[in-house]
Amino acid sequence: MTIAANLGYPRIGPRRELKTALESFWSGKSTEAELLATAEALRAGSRALQQGSGINHVPSTDFTLYDHVLDTACALGVVPDGYGWSGEGPVSLATYFALARGARGTEAEQEAGIRPGATALEMTKWFDTNYHYLVPRLTPETRFQLTRNRWADAVREGLALGTRTRPVLLGPVSFLLLSKAEDVRPLDLLPALLPVYAEVLRGIAEAGATWVQIDEPCLVTDLPPGAEAAYATAYHALAEAAPGLDILLATYFGALRENLPFTAALPVAGLHLDLVRAPDQLADALAAWPADRWLSLGLVDGRNVWRTDLRQALGLAQHAAAGGRGKRLMVAPSCSLLHVPHSLKLETALDPALARRLAFANEKLAEVVALARGLDEGEAAIAPLLKASDAARAEAQRQDPAVAARLGALTPEMAQRRSPYAQRAEAQHARFNLPKLPVTSIGSWPQTAEVRALRARLARGEMTQDAHDAAMEALTAEAVRWQEEIGVDVPVHGEFERNDMVKYFGEQLAGYAFTKHGWVQSYGSRCVAPPIIWGDVSRPHPMTVRWSAFAQSLTKRPMKGMLTGPVTMLNWSFVRDDLPRDVVCRQIALAIRDEVADLEAAGIGMIQIDEPAFREGLPLRESDRAEYLRWAVECFRLSASVVGDATQIHTHMCYSEFNDIIAEIAAMDADVISIETARSDMELLAAFEGFAYPNEIGPGVWDIHSPRVPDAAEMVALLRRAAQRVPAGRLWANPDCGCKTRGWAEVRPAMANLVAAARTLRAELV
Ligand SMILES: Nc1nc2c(c(=O)[nH]1)N[C@@H](CNc1ccc(C(=O)N[C@@H](CCC(=O)N[C@@H](CCC(=O)N[C@@H](CCC(=O)O)C(=O)O)C(=O)O)C(=O)O)cc1)CN2
Numbered sequence: 001m002t003i004a005a006n007l008g009y010p011r012i013g014p015r016r017e018l019k020t021a022l023e024s025f026w027s028g029k030s031t032e033a034e035l036l037a038t039a040e041a042l043r044a045g046s047r048a049l050q051q052g053s054g055i056n057h058v059p060s061t062d063f064t065l066y067d068h069v070l071d072t073a074c075a076l077g078v079v080p081d082g083y084g085w086s087g088e089g090p091v092s093l094a095t096y097f098a099l100a101r102g103a104r105g106t107e108a109e110q111e112a113g114i115r116p117g118a119t120a121l122e123m124t125k126w127f128d129t130n131y132h133y134l135v136p137r138l139t140p141e142t143r144f145q146l147t148r149n150r151w152a153d154a155v156r157e158g159l160a161l162g163t164r165t166r167p168v169l170l171g172p173v174s175f176l177l178l179s180k181a182e183d184v185r186p187l188d189l190l191p192a193l194l195p196v197y198a199e200v201l202r203g204i205a206e207a208g209a210t211w212v213q214i215d216e217p218c219l220v221t222d223l224p225p226g227a228e229a230a231y232a233t234a235y236h237a238l239a240e241a242a243p244g245l246d247i248l249l250a251t252y253f254g255a256l257r258e259n260l261p262f263t264a265a266l267p268v269a270g271l272h273l274d275l276v277r278a279p280d281q282l283a284d285a286l287a288a289w290p291a292d293r294w295l296s297l298g299l300v301d302g303r304n305v306w307r308t309d310l311r312q313a314l315g316l317a318q319h320a321a322a323g324g325r326g327k328r329l330m331v332a333p334s335c336s337l338l339h340v341p342h343s344l345k346l347e348t349a350l351d352p353a354l355a356r357r358l359a360f361a362n363e364k365l366a367e368v369v370a371l372a373r374g375l376d377e378g379e380a381a382i383a384p385l386l387k388a389s390d391a392a393r394a395e396a397q398r399q400d401p402a403v404a405a406r407l408g409a410l411t412p413e414m415a416q417r418r419s420p421y422a423q424r425a426e427a428q429h430a431r432f433n434l435p436k437l438p439v440t441s442i443g444s445w446p447q448t449a450e451v452r453a454l455r456a457r458l459a460r461g462e463m464t465q466d467a468h469d470a471a472m473e474a475l476t477a478e479a480v481r482w483q484e485e486i487g488v489d490v491p492v493h494g495e496f497e498r499n500d501m502v503k504y505f506g507e508q509l510a511g512y513a514f515t516k517h518g519w520v521q522s523y524g525s526r527c528v529a530p531p532i533i534w535g536d537v538s539r540p541h542p543m544t545v546r547w548s549a550f551a552q553s554l555t556k557r558p559m560k561g562m563l564t565g566p567v568t569m570l571n572w573s574f575v576r577d578d579l580p581r582d583v584v585c586r587q588i589a590l591a592i593r594d595e596v597a598d599l600e601a602a603g604i605g606m607i608q609i610d611e612p613a614f615r616e617g618l619p620l621r622e623s624d625r626a627e628y629l630r631w632a633v634e635c636f637r638l639s640a641s642v643v644g645d646a647t648q649i650h651t652h653m654c655y656s657e658f659n660d661i662i663a664e665i666a667a668m669d670a671d672v673i674s675i676e677t678a679r680s681d682m683e684l685l686a687a688f689e690g691f692a693y694p695n696e697i698g699p700g701v702w703d704i705h706s707p708r709v710p711d712a713a714e715m716v717a718l719l720r721r722a723a724q725r726v727p728a729g730r731l732w733a734n735p736d737c738g739c740k741t742r743g744w745a746e747v748r749p750a751m752a753n754l755v756a757a758a759r760t761l762r763a764e765l766v
């Protein structure tokens with residue numbers, strides 16, 4: 001019988017219960033026991049739901065209180081000094097959260113032996129998703145040991161309530177490759193790591209599991225030298241560790257390509273393939289993978305919200321089943337369902353024509369079960385479902401001939417500023433006359449409970465639009481006054497009126513739809529509700545002009561306008577699948593371009609077009625990258641190039657490694673770019689120096705993702721390091737990213753410290 005399997009279930013909770021519980025615990029309003037009870041209830045609920053849907057292999061240990069990579073690191077004893085772990089036994093929750101969020105200087109931390117000022121681990125993108133993981137730190141001294149077999153515990157927890165789960169482990173090779181290694185090649189640590197993984201597997205088997213899912217997503221990437229041998233060593237060792245335990249080796253987010261032959265030779269019981277991103281790999285896999293071993297077909301898209309074309313997916317599955325392989329098949333989502341919202345059931349306000357085409361996590365599980373059944377019992381057994389799927393696919397997305405016409409009329413000049421940077425810089429410096437190291441910020445000020453409550457009240461009809469807008473203006477005015485007072489050279493309006501930098505624009509653009517509860521975890525307790533692009537995109541009316549113009553009216557300093565760029569709008573939305581992504585991106589670029597033109601006309605002299613997700617869309621394989629970069633750069637330029645020389649275009653990127661795309665970042669030709677560098681100690685600046693990045697740069701000197709307030713001296717040190725690499729005349733001083741997730745208690749002193757730091761350095765530089 002075909003096994004209906006799942007690779008991972010969303011963990012934030014259908015109503016973001018985990019978020020609420022975490023934030024309540026962090027603020028001291030609830031106890032550790034209460035937090036753990038909520039977590040346990042969420043796990044029990046999702047197990048029951050999956051089992052009830054007919055899923056045969058229900059995953060466990062896919063749940064986490066913050067991040068599954070951090071969980072893995074803590075379980076393996078990969079905890080740097082200074083975080084209060086004794087080097088033996090379980091890692092405390094205090095240590096765990098200090099690694100995730102940095103020390104906050106609380107008494108509890110002191111008791112737990114956490115060094116005051118301990119910073120959070122670096123956080124980075126999980127492959128090409130909007131999920132972020134914490135990067136484990138490896139050194140030659142790293143000693144692996146099993147601090148707690150969380151996988152075995154999860155198996156027991158499930159069995160106690162009647163579900164035999166399939167625990168999910170991040171595989172040893174991917175774990176090492178995803179870590180940050182100092183003075184050691186990560187794969188050199190494999191021999192020391194494997195005995196601990198072996199111990200984990202023995203514990204899992206003892207706990208009563210029959211299958212374990214080991215994720216090796218790095219198998220779909222260009223592997224470094226030595227990886228192939230590492231995989232062979234690792235899986236031979238693991239296969240021997242627990243002979244009674246079947247290993248499903250899971251790959252996702254792309255095709256195995258040249259890694260397929262050696263992967264197919266690994267001694268594992270099953271192999272999972274992403275057949276949504278890479279349907280073409282099925283043929284090769286069928287040829288390479290022995291028919292007496294399990295093949296898990298990832299047929300249901302774990303990365304997007306569209307219903308599966310069941311007929312087509314069933315066709316692929318039937319093809320795989322031919323030739324005697326039918327007895328050893330699993331059907332599953334392409335990857336963990338972590339990247340999609342929980343349930344469509346909660347969405348009561350969607351256009352029915354759209355709702356008919358959607359499937360969130362729970363609906364995707366039903367699709368998996370239907371496909372498994374169709375495979376075993378034949379098409380007739382799922383005929384009504386196939387019919388509904390056909391009907392949904394046949395409905396056309398919304399088209400707008402005006403948008404198509406505009407796209408047809410694009411010219412190369414439209415993506416070209418009028419003059420080269422040097423000439424623009426002259427015009428801009430004359431216009432703005434800023435000091436060296438001008439102080440600015442990335443756009444948002446704290447999204448406090450008060451700010452969110454205003455929006456919530458408006459949504460519930462408890463407040464009029466006018467009253468809401470007046471309250472937002474008052475907040476903006478106060479923020480502008482404060483920035484003037486502390487000496488910020490280029491203030492921002494604060495983005496109080498925005499729920500999210502992508503959703504806010506999506507809500508105002510034609511072609512977009514948005515959900516009420518479509519939350520997806522981005523990191524820790526932070527979630528996003530990605531808007532859904534289901535028609536041609538255009539801008540019916542100005543979106544931000546009123547707020548920027550209002551803010552500018554309050555100050556003589558240049559007020560920086562604030563927009564989200566087309567590439568980020570694309571990468572952080574769920575995108576229609578009937579048009580190539582570059583076409584959708586050009587549509588968005590033209591909409592943003594209209595806004596840029598209107599801002600300029602309204603007297604806004606500096607406009608920031610954020611592209612934090614620019615890198616996120618980068619294909620995982622080097623050979624696919626050039627094409628993406630070509631159109632992504634073009635789209636950014638299309639949105640920005642409408643302005644005159646004296647209008648200064650800024651852009652901002654965070655969570656990016658820039659080294660390998662620095663030429664393209666330069667080609668975006670923004671006058672100023674602000675980048676994330678604080679968490680990695682200015683490491684990223686090396687790229688900008690090496691390439692002699694020609695325009696202005698604001699290297700972030702305050703890691704706003706941590707609640708720690710840096711003092712001026714710390715920021716001076718970072719700025720000094722930056723000034724060694726970039727001529728001071730082209731440097732700006734700013735935080736790492738927007739301050740929406742911080743509180744005013746942190747932002748006020750940190751910004752004042754930043755102004756002081758910039759002044760100190762200015763004095764040094766004369
Ligand atoms: N889309 C996106 N991706 C991104 C980022 C980003 O800013 N946006 N930043 C990077 C880091 N990731 C982040 C992701 C989320 C958040 C974040 O702060 N998210 C907020 C939600 C943002 C939002 O949409 N807020 C809405 C809804 C707020 C809300 O929860 N309202 C309550 C009601 C509140 C009340 O009654 O007072 C509810 O709906 O239940 C609003 O403000 O209007 C959160 O998790 O808390 C920050 C960073 C990378 N990826």
Ligand SMILES: [Zn+2]
Nearest residue numbers: 612654737738
């Ligand atoms: Zn940012």
